[in-house]
Amino acid sequence: MICEEHLAAYCAGLDGLPPRRERAEARRHFDGCASCRAEAERLGQLHDLLDAERVRRAGWLGGQSVAAAGKPRGGGWRLATLLAAAAAALLTAGLLLERPWRSLPSVAVIVGEASVDGRPARTGQVLRVGSSVAVPAGSSVNLHYADGTWLALSGAGKLRVGGGPGGGRDLDLDVGQILVRIPADAPAVGIDCDLGRVRAEASAFEMALTAILEGAAIDTPRTLRLAVAEGTAALDLPMARGGERVIVPAGLSVVRIEGLDRVETPKPLLSAEWQRLRKDNRVPAFADSELPAEKVPPGAWVPRWPGRRGPVPGSRSPARMLYVPELGGGLLPGGGDELDPAWCYEARADRWRMLAAKDRAPRLPAAGASEAGPWIFWHSVPDRGLRSLPLKTPPFRRDGGEAAMCWDARRERVLLLRWPGEGAPAETWSCLGSGGTWVNLRTAPVPACRGQGAMDYSPRADAVLFSGGLGTESETWTYRCGANRWERLAPAANPPPRRRHALYYDPQADLFVTYGGEGPGGTRDDVWVFRLSEAR
Amino acid sequence: MSTEARPAAAPPDASGAPSAGLSARLASMAVAFARSSEEAADLHGEMLRAAAGAAGDDGVRRAFELCRTTARKGRLERAVAEKLAAADLPVSARSDPAAGEDFGAALEDALGRLEPSQSEALRLCALAGLSAAEAAAILEIPEESVRRLAFQARRHLADMLVSGREAQP
Numbered sequence: 001m002i003c004e005e006h007l008a009a010y011c012a013g014l015d016g017l018p019p020r021r022e023r024a025e026a027r028r029h030f031d032g033c034a035s036c037r038a039e040a041e042r043l044g045q046l047h048d049l050l051d052a053e054r055v056r057r058a059g060w061l062g063g064q065s066v067a068a069a070g071k072p073r074g075g076g077w078r079l080a081t082l083l084a085a086a087a088a089a090l091l092t093a094g095l096l097l098e099r100p101w102r103s104l105p106s107v108a109v110i111v112g113e114a115s116v117d118g119r120p121a122r123t124g125q126v127l128r129v130g131s132s133v134a135v136p137a138g139s140s141v142n143l144h145y146a147d148g149t150w151l152a153l154s155g156a157g158k159l160r161v162g163g164g165p166g167g168g169r170d171l172d173l174d175v176g177q178i179l180v181r182i183p184a185d186a187p188a189v190g191i192d193c194d195l196g197r198v199r200a201e202a203s204a205f206e207m208a209l210t211a212i213l214e215g216a217a218i219d220t221p222r223t224l225r226l227a228v229a230e231g232t233a234a235l236d237l238p239m240a241r242g243g244e245r246v247i248v249p250a251g252l253s254v255v256r257i258e259g260l261d262r263v264e265t266p267k268p269l270l271s272a273e274w275q276r277l278r279k280d281n282r283v284p285a286f287a288d289s290e291l292p293a294e295k296v297p298p299g300a301w302v303p304r305w306p307g308r309r310g311p312v313p314g315s316r317s318p319a320r321m322l323y324v325p326e327l328g329g330g331l332l333p334g335g336g337d338e339l340d341p342a343w344c345y346e347a348r349a350d351r352w353r354m355l356a357a358k359d360r361a362p363r364l365p366a367a368g369a370s371e372a373g374p375w376i377f378w379h380s381v382p383d384r385g386l387r388s389l390p391l392k393t394p395p396f397r398r399d400g401g402e403a404a405m406c407w408d409a410r411r412e413r414v415l416l417l418r419w420p421g422e423g424a425p426a427e428t429w430s431c432l433g434s435g436g437t438w439v440n441l442r443t444a445p446v447p448a449c450r451g452q453g454a455m456d457y458s459p460r461a462d463a464v465l466f467s468g469g470l471g472t473e474s475e476t477w478t479y480r481c482g483a484n485r486w487e488r489l490a491p492a493a494n495p496p497p498r499r500r501h502a503l504y505y506d507p508q509a510d511l512f513v514t515y516g517g518e519g520p521g522g523t524r525d526d527v528w529v530f531r532l533s534e535a536r
Numbered sequence: 537m538s539t540e541a542r543p544a545a546a547p548p549d550a551s552g553a554p555s556a557g558l559s560a561r562l563a564s565m566a567v568a569f570a571r572s573s574e575e576a577a578d579l580h581g582e583m584l585r586a587a588a589g590a591a592g593d594d595g596v597r598r599a600f601e602l603c604r605t606t607a608r609k610g611r612l613e614r615a616v617a618e619k620l621a622a623a624d625l626p627v628s629a630r631s632d633p634a635a636g637e638d639f640g641a642a643l644e645d646a647l648g649r650l651e652p653s654q655s656e657a658l659r660l661c662a663l664a665g666l667s668a669a670e671a672a673a674i675l676e677i678p679e680e681s682v683r684r685l686a687f688q689a690r691r692h693l694a695d696m697l698v699s700g701r702e703a704q705p
Contacts, residue, residue, distance in 0.1 A: 011690050
């Protein structure tokens with residue numbers, strides 16, 4: 001039999017079992033024929049795609065198409081054939097198998113208004129080799145490969161999907177920030193840009209490339225930043241002045257600024273400098289994000305990295321979140337359509353979950369609603385779901401200012417922290433349920449920032465945690481309800497300064513979770529958690 | 537392909553309406569040839585009417601002609617859309633390739649570029665979930681020809697959808 005016939009037998013096997021003799025012959029042939037192995041892998045990937053499409057279409061007629069809705073077929077034979085062939089090839093020739101199908105993202109999760117090849121992108125879209133992806137500010141594209149490799153282009157950026165048997169899984173990054181996570185057993189990923197090339201395997205890193213402004217002078221500095229969290233990444237700059245290659249190990253970062261008049265040699269940052277940058281929140285604190293949720297110590301902000309476990313919603317501002325017991329996590333309401341889905345963050349698992357259409361909640365003024373609009377306060381009640389609570393118009397409504405709100409479940413009251421205006425100290429107010437009277441709790445001291453912060457209440461600690469807000473510093477405050485007293489906390493590190501962000505308390509994990517908002521670096525998509533010590 | 541061919545389509549009941557088994561089989565074929573759930577529902581209804589009163593595989597073959605017509609209509613719409621696009625004229629949303637960027641739309645586009653015999657064989661085997669023997673009975677060609685046509689179709693589709701190359705049927 002010739003190659004074509006073996007491949008035809010293999011294809012027949014994808015839909016069922018071919019005769020035993022043909023199966024054995026195809027397996028023997030694949031042992032020694034690398035091109036057929038590669039072709040079989042390619043056909044196997046197509047089979048997976050067709051199978052997924054078959055199952056999708058089976059739902060069109062309400063499950064009537066039973067033949068089409070059956071289980072995926074032929075997988076066992078295909079796997080057995082390829083595994084046997086691959087094992088034999090590795091043993092006999094010592095060759096590493098090329099897996100072309102792995103060079104394509106199995107799915108792209110689009111958050112916001114990204115476009116692919118100039119057309120609006122869809123969540124779940126399969127990107128082809130050569131696809132150009134453009135992401136505006138406030139959106140993100142997460143590319144998921146079959147082997148667990150994950151790449152996320154977040155914020156304003158552009159890239160082109162590489163790949164193919166010869167090209168590996170290369171991407172061309174035009175501009176923007178990309179986060180990459182490559183599992184230990186996955187092939188390498190290469191990211192090309194006009195300043196150089198990053199290549200890494202079994203690694204986690206962040207790469208950012210600034211844009212040359214349209215119409216700007218040609219010597220406008222262009223910056224390449226690379227921060228490695230795990231493993232190593234090789235940075236090649238053959239086209240740069242004096243061409244060079246730098247191996248960047250975990251925990252280090254390089255910055256390259258390129259312009260005709262200004263060239264800085266990339267230098268690995270010394271450990272002390274890394275620590276300083278960490279303190280200034282200028283590089284991601286990847287290492288801490290590995291800490292399991294149950295081991296988060298009291299009194300410390302710890303960054304999370306849910307992107308390693310699946311799709312993430314990207315950056316949002318303003319962001320409002322609310323813990324919903326039925327969902328088992330924090331609800332991030334969406335716009336109710338595919339391009340703006342609702343998400344749920346599970347603090348214990350450090351994972352975002354995109355909610356199905358039936359769970360998609362409309363945008364709602366969650367805990368922390370500002371004084372704008374009617375005074376309807378939303379909170380969630382175990383076994384009763386989301387509840388809206390109309391509040392009596394407070395005496396300070398016409399005064400303007402900024403406010404943060406939360407629900408004190410123990411006393412069934414709304415707590416509100418407001419800033420009357422420039423120069424005036426903040427005030428803490430409470431309102432006992434629907435129709436209750438607003439009472440100024442006359443607390444002192446009070447958080448010094450000037451509004452747009454967020455807060456929530458922990459029944460376990462019987463305290464409120466407040467963070468962020470207008471101002472250059474990032475502050476964390478707690479309000480001990482029993483003592484009617486605000487206290488500024490001094491955690492070892494604070495999340496980067498932000499405002500208009502979400503903050504909610506997750507009782508399952510006993511953690512406060514903060515996400516999104518905006519700060520000096522733009523709109524944010526990072527997640528941090530904080531455990532408040534019990535009431536004293 | 538499965539070596540176990542399904543039993544021949546059940547005869548219609550006393551009222552002449554297709555049996556539940558036949559209806560499910562026609563539904564599988566309808567979703568394999570339609571481009572949307574609405575089109576699948578319409579096609580399935582027409583197929584049921586066409587198959588009513590016919591015995592065994594005759595009903596399936598009669599209904600399959602409607603699938604063929606649907607596929608032909610799709611190819612025609614695509615050809616018209618390409619000509620309109622070449623002349624820089626507005627293209628209706630239905631036939632605009634941009635209307636579906638997901639895999640389903642890309643697959644329909646790619647299937648439309650294949651020889652009709654290849655795409656029919658692949659639709660029946662890969663999307664309708666029929667065995668080669670069942671597809672052969674419907675297409676009225678030898679089983680081996682069905683396997684060959686489906687294989688050729690797979691290779692062309694892999695070029696277009698996996699490797700991103702233009703098909704060369």
